[in-house]
Amino acid sequence: MKIIALIISIFFFHCSSFTEPVKVLKCEVPEIQNDKITKLIKAIAFTESSYRMDVVGDSGTAYGLLQIHQCILDEVKRISGKEYTLQDCLNPYIAIDVFLTIQKKYNPELDFEKGARLWNGWDLYCKKESTQKYWNKVVLALNN
Numbered sequence: 001m002k003i004i005a006l007i008i009s010i011f012f013f014h015c016s017s018f019t020e021p022v023k024v025l026k027c028e029v030p031e032i033q034n035d036k037i038t039k040l041i042k043a044i045a046f047t048e049s050s051y052r053m054d055v056v057g058d059s060g061t062a063y064g065l066l067q068i069h070q071c072i073l074d075e076v077k078r079i080s081g082k083e084y085t086l087q088d089c090l091n092p093y094i095a096i097d098v099f100l101t102i103q104k105k106y107n108p109e110l111d112f113e114k115g116a117r118l119w120n121g122w123d124l125y126c127k128k129e130s131t132q133k134y135w136n137k138v139v140l141a142l143n144n
Contacts, residue, residue, distance in 0.1 A: 043141035053092050064089035076101045
C-alpha cells in the first residue's frame with residue numbers, strides 16, 4: 001500500500017483574526033490525494049472547531065478538532081478495527097485518522113460536498129436540508 005505524508009497546518013482562532021500556524025501535523029495516509037484532502041480537513045476543522053483541538057461540544061458528545069461523535073467511532077471500529085475513545089479524539093492525529101477512515105470508505109472519490117455532508121449528518125446522497133446548511137458553511141471556509 002502506497003503511503004504518503006499528509007501535512008496540515010493547524011491554526012487557532014483569536015480575536016477574529018488568524019495568526020501564523022502554531023503546529024504542523026504529519027499523518028500517514030494510505031492512497032489519498034494530499035492537497036485535496038488537506039483542503040477539506042482544514043475547511044471542516046474551521047467549521048467544526050475554529051481549528052481548536054481541545055473542544056468538547058454538542059453538550060459533551062462531540063470531541064476535538066473535527067467534533068467527533070461516538071457513532072463515528074463505532075463505524076471506524078467496524079470498518080478498520082481501530083478502537084478509539086472520544087477522549088482520544090482530542091489528539092489531532094487521531095481525529096484526522098478517524099476522518100480519513102470514514103472518507104476513504106464512503107467518499108473515495110473525495111467529493112468535497114459529499115465529504116462534508118457525510119461528516120455532518122451521514123448524508124451519503126446529499127439530500128438532507130440540515131447538511132446543506134453545513135455544506136454552505138464549509139464552502140465559505142474552503143474559499144477563505
